[in-house]
Structures are given as structure tokens and as C-alpha cells.
Amino acid sequence: MANRVAIVGVGQTHHKSKRLDVNGVELINEAVLRAIEETGVSLRDIDAIVIGNMDHFESINYVDTWSVDGSGAYMKPILKVTTGGSTGTSIAMAGYYHVASGLFDTVLVIGWEKNSESDTTGAIITCSDPVWDRFSYAGAIPSLAAEATAYMKAYGITERDAARVAVRDHTHALNNPFAHLHKNITIDDVLNSPMLSYPIKLLDVCPRSDGACAVIFAAEHKAKKITDSPAWIHAVSTRHNFGWFGDLEYARIPSLELASKEVYKKAGIREPLKELDVIELYQPYSFAGLKWIEAIGLCGPGEAPKLVWDGVTDMDGELPINPSGGVLATNCIGATGLIRVGEAALQVMGKADNRQVSDVKRALATGFGGCFWSDVVLLGKDMPK
Amino acid sequence: MEGLEKQKEHELLTVISEVEVPYYWSIGRYAGEFLIELRDHKRLVGVRCPKCRKVYTPPRKVCGPCFTEMDEMVEIGHTGTLVAYSVVNYKFIDPNTGKNRPIPYIYGYIKLDGADNTFSHIIDYSDVEKLEVGARVKAVFEEKRVGLPWDIKYFKVVD
Amino acid sequence: MAKSSSSNVFHGTEELVYSGKISVPYTWSVGETGSRFFLEIRDNKKIFGTHCPMCNRTFVPPRKVCPRCFEKGMEWRELGDEGILMTYTIPHYHEDIHPMNDLFAFGIIKLDGADTGFTHLLGEFQRGELRTGLRVRAVFRDQRKGNILDIKYFKPIKQQN
């Protein structure tokens, strides 16, 4: 049978808008050293490495081979995996599959981006079709705005409801020393921030950051030696539905619905709101903190605002979401999904310091990217059967 | 010499590049059909999936959900419904030119009459006050057409 | 054209191509370690590497952390501006990315005091003169800007007397 796999260590940089003091390789190394020092393993113990980012943000072709000095991959196996915004969760899953395969016992997974090195919007535009979309495309905001508008119309959701999500995440970020933005904001601040594309305003969306995250995955026999509080991988899933922005259906986010359903099925979860203890949601804009928690089955359609207003998803609520401050506070794109997984692991391991949710047995992390693609990773304190 | 950790403060340098990488992207026979019809006849076309009967534009070979090869070209309307849009008013580099893209401008996703997916394009900026999701829009064509998507100058809101 | 059958879907054989480009400017951070390396070249015409006390290797370009043993206590070492040519190639085609137009070569040079090779350009040589093991010396630009091209190229050291 396949190996059981756990996360045994997490390292990340202090994410910032610009890290002039380090080059990309050194930024990667900073996160790697933190993960290694945190776990007490040595570079020799790492059997394989997985790395991910997006080429055109830093204009590095073959990042896997270029980054060897920082990743520690000298004379080691290294693989590059990249899927856009969901890169961070895709590489986390790749780390899991590496170890579960039985071929590698201890695997280092690295996500990073140095968004300060290019014009982020200009680089993001290159993800659109060069002939059909690139001349008009200016980023994901209209698709997200369309999604938000459709959702608001269908259920009477307000901009204020979304602002409550932004305030929650920014408030949570104040507890996270690694977060890029530490902003004490109010609902009115969000509502009064500049309108980007109705109904999305500046404080409803994520920043761009320089940062890296490194997570160490280990097989059962190694994990138990490395730490007495491993975060076990219970289930992972990915769904991609489309490749053309024009094919998207905005009323729902079926990729996230399907991926979370698969994960729940594998893990035997029937009532996620009750059975999960914390969620790190890849939430690129505030409205996703409503609609997408419906997609992952925390409540019925249109019921998310009540959950959020009731404080259920706050730090002291029944199911805290984004204790790290989430994507709204930090977005070093290739690392973003891995930070979700890493933060979820820290919660399970009881190592999340000031942002720790008490008594976490199960933590869910999600990823989002490409053409509304979704990833879901479930971690747990108990070793999976 | 001092160790690295004891370095005195000094300038932090950067390396700047403005390399342009040329590309010669094939448009392919399916999408090419759209552009040839547009260029030569001001007609818009889509392709229909023989299985689910959905019409996609621009045309492409494979219907993803059905994993079926499509081969039926159908004419679709010059008019359609605005499904999503953005008034772009922030500065950024246009990767097509290496320079700032002129702003403000509007782009949107339009469900053309007869198509089941949406088509992305520019919306005439003078219509900015009339924009709303669900607005009816119509293609305005360039006089000189070269066989590229911007042979449609933009879409205009029709009252 | 309401419909066409599968046999004649396409108009003849016209195969359209869109000639475009990707042109996004980049500003890469050199970082503290690399900046110091370039500043020594720019301001003092000196080439430095960093030495790992663990594995006893001196790297150039300098590394902030040893890539082999992750040692953080790297020490600066001044290297010679001369070294031995380990390998080289003379390109016979021109690309806009080439920084030189006249006869030039790419080479890897083991600078005196370094354990790794330093990849750079070679100039001021005669055809047929280059060989593995040749001693070469850095030629610095007069106007130096704090980047890798502050070293103009390396040139063969002529045998004295």
C-alpha cells in the first residue's frame, strides 16, 4: 500500500512588496533554510525537491535548474510543476505524490515569486490567449466581477457582506508576522476604497508580494522521527474544467465544488462545517470568501454572509478561515497556494503561534488559478487509515 | 574581510532588461476560419459540437466537456449580450508593446447571439455610461481588415 | 453560410499566423551579496568570491549561502583578476544578445584563488590563439555601472620578454 505522508516542517519568508536585499535564488534559500532548521533535518536528508512559480513574472526559463543553489538540489532530483495561481497547491500535491509513491522518503517543496521584478499586470496578461484575448485582457478582475455580480443578484448579497470578509482577513493578518500587509481596516475603509470594477474595490483584492515558502513532506517512518506533531495528508484533489476564459460559467465554481467533494469523500467528511477546524482558503478577492465557502459545502447557496457576520469564520468562531490573513494580506503568486497548505499544517501541528486556532484536528487548504481551476488539500492530526 | 553578516550598508543594485521576444503564433484552421470570414465577409462564425450541440467561438477543434472533435461551422450574430466587463483605469505595461497600454479602456465578455460561450473584446469607451451586465452590444468592423481579432474595432452598446 | 459539411469546413489552405511579441521589462534584484561583488568591481576593479568554511570552496560569483552545505557563515575572499581558461567557444553567428561584435569568445575562467569557474567573455586574441589552460586577465571597462559587463572581457596574457 502507498506510504502515508505528513508535513513535518514549514518555512517562509517575511513577505514584502519588494526584497531588494536578496535575489530570487537567495529568497528561495531563505524559506528553505527556515524549513530545514525548523525540522532539524539536514540537507542530506532531503531525497527530492519540487519547485514552482511562473516563468514570466521573473523571466527565468527552467527555474528548477536555475534555482539549485537556493533549493539545495545539487546532485538531487528536482522537478518543476506550474499551474498558474494554483501552482502552490499543485506543488504541495506533487510533494505528497512523491512521498506516497514510496520512491522518496523526505521531499522539499518550494513555491516562490518575486513579483517586484516585473510589471505584475503586464506579466499576468501573458496568461491570456495571445491572439484572442491578450489585446484586451487586463487581468482576472472582470471575470471575478462577473462572478460577484451574478452571486449578488442571485442571493441579495451586498458589497458590505464582502467587506466583512476583507476586514476579517486583514484583522487576522495582524497576528501573522510573515504577512505582507498589516492593515487595521474597517468595513467603511473597504467600501470607500477605489472601485476597480464594480463591485470589486481595492481593499477587496490581493496585493502582489515578494516571498517564498518551503514545506517538507515525509513518509510515515521518517515523519515520526522528525516531529511528534506531524500534519498528515488525508486527501488531495484537483479539478480543471476549462482552458478558455470565454467558456467559463460564472454562476458557480464547479471546479471547487467537485474537488472539495472528492476530498470529503476520501476522508469520510459529511458535514464540513462541523468536521473541519480551520480553513486556509485561496481567496484572491473578498467575494470568494462568501461564494466559495458555499462551494466547499460549509453552507447552502446564499447563506455565507450569515456565517461570516455571525463570526463563525473569525479566529474565535466555530470554523476560523484564514487565520494567516490569507491571500488578501500576502500574494507572492507561485508561493500563495503553498502558504495555504503550510499554514494549514502549522495549525494542525500546533505551531501557528499568535494565529493558532485551538485544538485543530482537521485543516483544509485550497488553491485557485489558471482558468478558475481549483485544488483542495485536507490535513489532519490523526494518522490516516 | 568581514563576514557577510557584518556587511556595512551599501547600494543594492538591480539589473534591468527590456528584451523583446518575437513570436509567430499559428492561428490554426479552426480559429482561422473565424478570421477569414471576418476579414472577407464581415461574418462571425462559431463551431458546433456534434454531441452537446454547444456553439463555441472562436472556433476550436475539441469540445472539452465532450472530448469530441467538432466540424460544423455555423454563422453567429454581430450582436450579443454583455456578460462581464471591466473599465480598466490603472497603469500597466502592455506585454504586446512593452509600453503602457493606453487607458482608460473597457473590455468585456460578450455572449454573441447563436453562441453558447462568450467572446472577449473591447467595448467602445464612449459607451461607458451605458454599460451594464446584460446590455446588448453590436460589433463595429474596421474598414481595412487584416485577418486578426481587432478587425472588429470594438463592440458598441445598442439601445 | 449557415452550415458546412465536415468535408468542406475550411476555406482552402490559408494558414494564418499572428506575429507578435512578449515585451515585459524586468528589474532583477541583485541582492546584498551580489551588489557588494559588483560594487568592488565598479569602484575598485577587484573581483571577490565567497568562501565556505565548511566545504572549503571559494565560489565566484559569490554565494550568500553555500549551495553545497547550506553554510551561512560565508567569508569574502579577494580573487585575482587573472586566471586559467578552462573552456571557450568562438561563435560564428551574430545575435543581438551578443555584447560584442568583433572577434570574441565565451569562456569559463578559473580565477586565481577560486574553486569554481567564472563564465565571461574573451577579447583581444588572435584566431587560433585560444586554448584550454591559457592564462587570461580581466579587462575592466572605463565606465563601470555595477553589472557583469563592467568586466569588458578577459584577454590572453602575453608571455613577457
Add this chain to the structure above:
Amino acid sequence: MDRVAIVGVGQTKHEKRKRGETFDTMVYEVTYKALEDAGITIREIDNVVTVSNDFWDGRTISSMAIQDACGSYNKNISTVEGDGTFGILYGALRILSENFGTTLVVSHMKGSESHMNLITNAMFDPIYERNLGLDAITSSALQARAYMDKYGITEEQCAKVSVKNHKNAKNNPYAHLAMDLTVDEVMKSRMLAEPIKLLDCSPISDGAAAVILASEKKAAMITDKPVWIKGIAHCADAYHLGDRDLAECAALAETSKKAYEMASINDPVREIDVAEVYDAFSYQELMWYELLGFCGRGEGGRLIDERVTERNGLLPVNPSGGCLSAHPVMVAGMVRVIEAALQVRGDAVARQIPGAKTALAHGINGPCGQSHCIMILECN
């Protein structure tokens, strides 16, 4: 290791310019062919790994262009950026993890759509090496010089590789450049970067490839000719060219050692019947011989002189014509695996090496073969 089998393969003809084809039409073609080869439908594929490169494609998240074409709708899918062998490796790991039973791995490349020198210049570090103007040809020339000088390998010996592989390509309907050449013609071909001449270089091609992998259980249901991956390994060397001994290639030595251990191969020359190696340049094939253990260090030239790696030699290498005859970058390593699989299945038609039971396939990533992936395939 547990067993993973290759149960279906497909490739396009590799060509200089597939002007009428787009990434998705190429990927659809090979997906369709691989499914047909396996005798299954897309419904029986439970996960997909795609391989593409954002620089070559001129698109961030280049995998978006082929989501429909690889039948990934509502499936678990991911993307490897690197040579196709690394995509297959990831596909195999996903099966070994017991999360999946059948992985479709696809790769595509249109080398004709950009400018090779600029794309490969971008693999060099922007702070220290990129502005020197290095590209794949000049950096490989540095390696060729280092290797040839160290071991006394001659340009004629390298030329013999080009002659052999272009001739082998005449048996391969998918090859881009099949031709009869003489050593003299290679020697007299245009000098690009000393000592590399035009006919020492692979062309840059347009092409795509697909492989279907299956768990032991699924393989038994799909085919009676499963090709087992008996050994698989990958490994990277240092990045900066000056950090490595370019005349050696420690990462390949390590990769082959691990793959042979896994496949229980002690004497590669006798135990491997045919090898498909990543000969982006003629000198590389000679270097790879040595590091794959086909001969001692510095003996690559002797091996080609003694015709050991010819079609009818003791250990034929690149009977397909190799990368020298068709080089869709990213796809080319996957093509090596496909060719090796066809050989051990006995389905390599005109390029079949009689009686081939065990084959080696090899792919590379990064400048001067920095990172390698090897698979040992068997069909019984």
C-alpha cells in the same frame, strides 16, 4: 518498486513548421493516438499530466491552451515544466501513490514559433550570465570543448554520431530530418560555435507526444503487451556552468546508477538492448554513452568508431534518429520513451532492433545537461 506500465503511446510527425496546427490540435492528435494505441477511451483516464514551457509557447500558464485537447475536463490534472521524461516521471509517481490507475501524459512544442537563441538565453542567470549573450548552442560548445579537450575526442567522432542518427531517421516516419550524410559533410557544414557545426546540432521542431501509464492492475485490463518501467531516476547538477566540471556530468552518472540499481542492471552494455538518449548535440551522445556506463570515461569516441551503437551493433543507440533528427524541445524526451517502448513491444517497424527486450530512455533539462531523467523499460 511497484509496477507502472506504459500502455499507450502517440506522437505527431515532427516537422520544421506546422503552420496550420496549434498546440491544441497537436495535443488532440497525440491524445487520440495514445488512446487508440491503448484501446481505451478518455473516460478510462483518471488523471492527466501535461508538459509545456511558458517561454517557448509565449504564454504564462501555457497548459491553458490544451486543457480541452487532452481530455482533462473534470479530471485531476497538473503540469510539469521540463522535458517530457519528467512529465512521465510525475505521472508514474501519481500512479505509485495509489491515488490513480491511469495517467495520460502529453507534451507539445512549436519551436517554429519563437527564436531559439532568445528562449535559451533566458535559462541563464539574469544577474551574472544572461547579459553575456549565452544560448543553448554557445553554452553547449563550452561543454563540447571541455569534454573533447579532456579526453581527446575528435570532431570527426562527433560527426559520426550525426551521420548515424540522421541515417537511422530514414527508418522513422515521424522524424524531421532523415538523410544520408558523410562525416566530411558534417565537418564541412557551417561552423556555429567552435567546435559545434550546423550538422552537429539538432533542429528545433514542431511536434507533440502522449503516453498513457497504468498501474499493474489497470495494465492487465488494458493490454497484453504492457511496457514496464523497471527503473526510473532523476538528478540535477550545479547550476552555474563554472561550478560544474563540464567535461564530466556527475548528475547523469548518479541518475544512471540509481535507475540501474532499481532495474537490477549490472552490466548495461549486455543487459540493455537499445537506448534512446537525448542527443541535442552530437558530442552529447558520446558523453552520455560514458555516463550511462556504455563504456569507460573518455571512451565515447572509441564506441562510435567501433560502431557499437549502430543499428546492428551490440548496443544500438537512437535507432529512431534521436534528437539530431527531430527535436521538439520538451517533447523530445517523451519521444525517447515512446521509441524505447515501441522497441521493447516489438512495434518499432522499420527501426525495430530485433529481439529488443530491455530499453533505456533519457531526457535532460537545463543548460549543458544539468538535470537528467532516465527510465529503463521492459516488455515480457
